[in-house]
C-alpha cells in the first residue's frame with residue numbers, strides 16, 4: 384500500500400494531465416445551455432395535431448435527440464408548452480390555468496393551423512388563435528404539420544433559448560392571478576338574455592345581416 | 596323474424612288515433628310522425644308491445660331557414676327525431692315529433708329509454724328544447740356559463756363574442 388491514490392485536480396489547479404480544468408463562461412449562457420438541452424414539453428394535445436406530436440416523440444423521429452423527450456403531464460415540471468390542436472372556449476380556461484402553472488421561464492409552440500388561427504373552424508366555439516391570450520414563441524403552419532416541422536420548431540425554440548429570448552418575460556400576477564376565474568363568456572351585448580326559457584334567441588343587428 | 600311494418604302502422608293508428616300524424620317511408624326506412632303530446636305513450640308502446648328495446652339516438656332539427664318547399668308537412672320550428680332499434684326483429688324505426696318555437700317543450704322519454712338521458716341533454720344544450728320531466732337537464736357540451744343554444748339557426752355562426760372574451764396575458768412593461 385505504498386501508492387497514494389491520486390486526487391483529481393480541482394478546477395484552477397489543472398496540471399497538464401488533462402484530468403481537470405476549467406472553462407470560463409457567463410452563468411446565463413451556462414444555464415441557457417442546460418435549458419435548451421433539456422426541454423421538458425407539456426403536451427396540450429387536443430385534436431389531430433396531437434397525433435403528429437406523438438409521432439414526433441416516437442422512436443422514428445426521436446425528439447430525444449434534442450433532449451426534449453421527457454413529456455411531462457404536470458405543468459409544474461415542464462417548460463415548453465406545445466399547443467397542438469383546436470382550443471375551444473371550454474378548453475381555453477384550462478389552457479390558461481395550465482400555462483399559469485408552468486414555472487418560469489417557459490416557452491410555447493403553437494402547432495398547426497387551429498392553434499395558431501382557428502384553422503378552418505371559424506365558428507362560435509373555437510378560439511381563433513391561442514396567441515390572443517397566451518404568448519407564443521413559435522408557430523407551425525400545416526394541417527397537421529409534419530413531425531419534421533415540429534422538430535424544426537423545437538430547433539427554433541433552442542435557438543431562442545440560446546439567445547436568451549422568450550415571449551414571456553414577466554407577467555402581471557395582479558391581472559393574472561393563479562387562481563384563474565372563468566370569465567362570463569358572452570359579451571355585454573347579450574348579457575342578461577334569457578337562457579332557459581326556450582324563447583327565440585336573437586340579436587337584431589346580426590340577425591338582420593344574416594337574413595340579408 | 597322480420598317485422599311487418601304495415602301491421603305495425605295499422606296497430607299504431609288503431610291505438611293512438613289522431614296522435615299518429617303520418618307514416619312515411621324513404622328508401623325502405625320507415626318513419627313515424629306523431630304529435631308531441633303522445634310521444635311518451637307511443638314510445639312506451641313501441642318498447643313494450645313492438646319490442647323496440649334499444650334506443651339508438653335522439654336529435655333535433657331546426658327548420659327555421661329551410662326554404663318553404665323543404666319544410667316538413669307538420670312544420671313547427673323544431674323537429675325532434677328519435678331512432679329506436681328492435682334487436683328481436685332486426686328492425687329500425689325513426690320517430691319524428693314537432694315542437695314549436697315557444698314554448699319549445701316536449702315530454703322527456705328518458706323515463707322510457709334510459710339511453711335518452713344524455714341525448715336529451717345534448718338536444719337541450721344545442722337547440723334549447725326543454726324536455727319536461729327530465730331529471731337532470733344540464734348542458735352537456737357547452738361550458739356551464741355559456742348562454743344561448745348555438746345550433747339554432749338564428750344563432751350567429753361566429754358566435755356573439757364568446758371566443759374573444761378571455762383575459763389577455765400581458766407583459767409587465769420593463770421599467
Ligand code: SF4
Pocket residue numbers: 430431432433467468469494495496497498502525526527528
Ligand atoms: S390544424 Fe389540422 S390537424 Fe391540426 S388540429 Fe387543426 S384540423 Fe387537426
